[in-house]
Amino acid sequence: MSTPTPNAVRGHVHRIHDILEREGDAGVRDLVSSSWRRCLRDYQLDPSAPAFPTILTDHELAERRTCAEDIIECAKHEMTTLFQQLGDPELAVVLVDTGGVILHMVAAPNFSEEVGREGFRVGAVWSEGEIGTNGMGTCLVLGEPVVVRQHEHFFAKFTGLTCSAVPIFDPDGRIVAVLDVTSRSTLMQQHSLVLLGMTAQMIENRLIDRRHREDYPVHFHSRPELVYTLHEGMLVVSEDGHIRAANRSALFQLGFDSVESVRAKRLDEVFQVSLDDIVSRSVRSSFHPVPAFSAGSSSRFFMVAQEPASRASQERPRALIDAEAPSRPAVPAGHFSDARLTTQLALAGKVVARGIPVLLHGETGAGKEIFARALHQASPCSDGPFVAVNCASLPEGLIESELFGYRAGAFTGAQRSGRRGKILQADRGTLFLDEIGDMPLSLQARLLRVLDERMITPLGSEDPVPVEFQLVSASHRHLPERVAEGLFREDLYFRLCGLEVALPPLRERTDRRELIGRMLDEEAGRSMAMSRAVETLLMDYPWPGNLRQLRHVLRTAAVLCDGDCLEMAHLPPAVRPAQSVVLGDGEPSHPAEPVRELNPIEANERQVLLQLLDEHHWNVSQVAKALGVSRNTLYRKFHRLGIELKPPQ
Numbered sequence: 001m002s003t004p005t006p007n008a009v010r011g012h013v014h015r016i017h018d019i020l021e022r023e024g025d026a027g028v029r030d031l032v033s034s035s036w037r038r039c040l041r042d043y044q045l046d047p048s049a050p051a052f053p054t055i056l057t058d059h060e061l062a063e064r065r066t067c068a069e070d071i072i073e074c075a076k077h078e079m080t081t082l083f084q085q086l087g088d089p090e091l092a093v094v095l096v097d098t099g100g101v102i103l104h105m106v107a108a109p110n111f112s113e114e115v116g117r118e119g120f121r122v123g124a125v126w127s128e129g130e131i132g133t134n135g136m137g138t139c140l141v142l143g144e145p146v147v148v149r150q151h152e153h154f155f156a157k158f159t160g161l162t163c164s165a166v167p168i169f170d171p172d173g174r175i176v177a178v179l180d181v182t183s184r185s186t187l188m189q190q191h192s193l194v195l196l197g198m199t200a201q202m203i204e205n206r207l208i209d210r211r212h213r214e215d216y217p218v219h220f221h222s223r224p225e226l227v228y229t230l231h232e233g234m235l236v237v238s239e240d241g242h243i244r245a246a247n248r249s250a251l252f253q254l255g256f257d258s259v260e261s262v263r264a265k266r267l268d269e270v271f272q273v274s275l276d277d278i279v280s281r282s283v284r285s286s287f288h289p290v291p292a293f294s295a296g297s298s299s300r301f302f303m304v305a306q307e308p309a310s311r312a313s314q315e316r317p318r319a320l321i322d323a324e325a326p327s328r329p330a331v332p333a334g335h336f337s338d339a340r341l342t343t344q345l346a347l348a349g350k351v352v353a354r355g356i357p358v359l360l361h362g363e364t365g366a367g368k369e370i371f372a373r374a375l376h377q378a379s380p381c382s383d384g385p386f387v388a389v390n391c392a393s394l395p396e397g398l399i400e401s402e403l404f405g406y407r408a409g410a411f412t413g414a415q416r417s418g419r420r421g422k423i424l425q426a427d428r429g430t431l432f433l434d435e436i437g438d439m440p441l442s443l444q445a446r447l448l449r450v451l452d453e454r455m456i457t458p459l460g461s462e463d464p465v466p467v468e469f470q471l472v473s474a475s476h477r478h479l480p481e482r483v484a485e486g487l488f489r490e491d492l493y494f495r496l497c498g499l500e501v502a503l504p505p506l507r508e509r510t511d512r513r514e515l516i517g518r519m520l521d522e523e524a525g526r527s528m529a530m531s532r533a534v535e536t537l538l539m540d541y542p543w544p545g546n547l548r549q550l551r552h553v554l555r556t557a558a559v560l561c562d563g564d565c566l567e568m569a570h571l572p573p574a575v576r577p578a579q580s581v582v583l584g585d586g587e588p589s590h591p592a593e594p595v596r597e598l599n600p601i602e603a604n605e606r607q608v609l610l611q612l613l614d615e616h617h618w619n620v621s622q623v624a625k626a627l628g629v630s631r632n633t634l635y636r637k638f639h640r641l642g643i644e645l646k647p648p649q
């Protein structure tokens with residue numbers, strides 16, 4: 001955000017007045033001109049005045065954050081994921097409350113420092129009444145998704161930014177916050193809006209879970225494979241069978257227009273099933289979706305009902321203990337039709353069932369956790385919990401208590417009741433230690449002891465507790481290298497790798513075509529086709545982020561596609577062939593290099609390789625490693641695609 005020159009401010013102000021005075025507000029969208037009018041008439045803002053948002057005191061901000069504590073908790077993780085998905089260092093993901101106060105922000109340090117100086121930071125008030133037309137403030141006024149592009153901002157100072165914002169509703173259907181992506185780039189608005197909408201829905205679902213811990217969650221969809229996905233309908237039902245809240249998909253699928261209208265009903269007025277019945281059928285089916293018919297139209301749905309989360313830690317039947325982990329995976333089922341993978345799965349299944357640990361390798365997003373879950377599902381422990389721990393994402397100070405648990409009062413700040421660690425939670429189930437290569441050395445010895453003795457001693461306690469679990473670990477690091485560097489214990493490495501399994505990257509999977517088709521149907525929530533060009537592109541794209549990247553691309557594309565056939569235009573620009581290098585008569589993207597006539601696939605491959613080379617500072621060995629191919633193969637590709645081995649100036 002740079003300070004505009006006086007001339008630029010005058011020009012911007014003149015344009016606003018000029019457009020508003022003109023008949024029909026030609027030149028801007030209605031939502032923008034209406035907002036400008038509100039700014040002038042209702043809030044008496046002067047577009048030529050200097051703009052700087054009010055910044056709350058620490059005390060005021062703390063109060064606001066306390067009021068919105070559960071929303072922030074539900075949003076934090078999703079905001080970080082969204083930031084990573086958008087992958088732009090000049091962008092911020094922001095959560096504001098209903099007063100327009102920025103409560104939480106995820107951004108790269110440089111960007112956040114730079115915009116922070118101009119008042120775009122936590123604690124600042126970005127309501128429309130304060131800062132004029134802007135994504136967050138205008139979204140709060142309209143209660144619907146809004147994009148405000150550069151010169152649509154009311155104050156000239158903010159015209160370097162583009163904001164996309166969506167409202168977040170609470171389980172009662174009231175707006176409680178706005179989620180916003182603000183960036184310098186004018187590209188990607190449509191995609192960011194789609195991803196934003198999906199993120200808002202995830203936050204809303206989490207909020208329902210969190211605010212209704214005493215109620216029974218019921219998940220449903222007309223297609224069983226869509227239960228536990230973002231498309232699922234979700235109801236929460238009180239002990240006496242009354243529906244207390246519903247997410248957007250539930251309202252849509254059941255044909256209700258508001259939470260109020262469904263809340264007056266009992267579950268057995270909406271479905272031909274009582275709460276007790278569906279809970280016991282869900283337990284019997286190990287929480288796989290069971291069929292149930294709607295009361296009015298006899299449409300068939302598939303449902304799973306769970307015990308209230310508040311009872312999860314209390315005395316209850318074994319099958320329900322730790323139900324959180326196995327029964328609400330929020331993780332899609334895996335597809336494994338590639339011959340090499342099915343063999344690996346069968347082999348690993350035999351090994352893990354005999355108590356031998358399995359160690360998975362694979363590029364990021366190649367499906368290590370999904371593979372581990374599939375192993376668990378097929379194992380004799382499938383009735384027990386599946387507990388995943390990401391050793392890289394836990395701060396070093398927390399990992400010990402997270403894994404091993406602690407006794408009541410073990411240290412300052414410990415929960416009064418103490419805490420069962422993840423290892424104990426995995427008792428009679430499967431413990432999945434992801435990114436094991438990042439586990440601090442100090443804890444490796446403790447883990448080794450647990451694996452040897454099958455006993456665990458929580459922090460602050462002297463009484464060891466017996467524990468039994470199947471162990472699957474994973475790492476994208478090369479563990480023998482970590483051992484050689486002295487960062488990983490050799491004895492632990494040998495203990496973990498009873499069987500080592502290398503998962504193939506997506507570009508090498510032989511079931512790619514089928515996988516893409518099935519994933520697209522899952523993400524669209526219906527059966528969808530794709531044009532031949534799209535299919536060829538998706539089949540040939542190198543997918544450095546593997547299945548995770550594929551799923552994100554298909555998720556966004558499916559939302560953008562209104563019809564039944566996915567076209568090139570629905571794909572994000574990053575995977576589309578670069579127009580500039582597609583045709584021989586166009587300008588090559590790197591003018592210094594002569595490019596022979598490339599077909600769209602080759603052009604796309606070339607673009608991806610150039611991107612990777614840039615990312616790896618033109619280090620060919622690193623790019624070869626990232627792609628899982630030999631350097632020679634890479635050199636052959638460079639030659640074929642006209643890539644010269646020096647970065648463009």
Ligand SMILES: Nc1ncnc2c1ncn2[C@@H]1O[C@H](COP(=O)(O)OP(=O)(O)OP(=O)(O)O)[C@@H](O)[C@H]1O
Nearest residue numbers: 333334335363364365366367368369370547548551
């Ligand atoms: N076999 C599969 N079938 C369908 N989808 C899959 C499969 N494997 C992975 N995915 C998709 O890719 C996403 C990432 O998978 P997963 O978390 O298992 O990868 P990972 O290798 O553990 O990633 P990381 O290295 O980042 O920990 C999943 O959420 C899922 O959407």
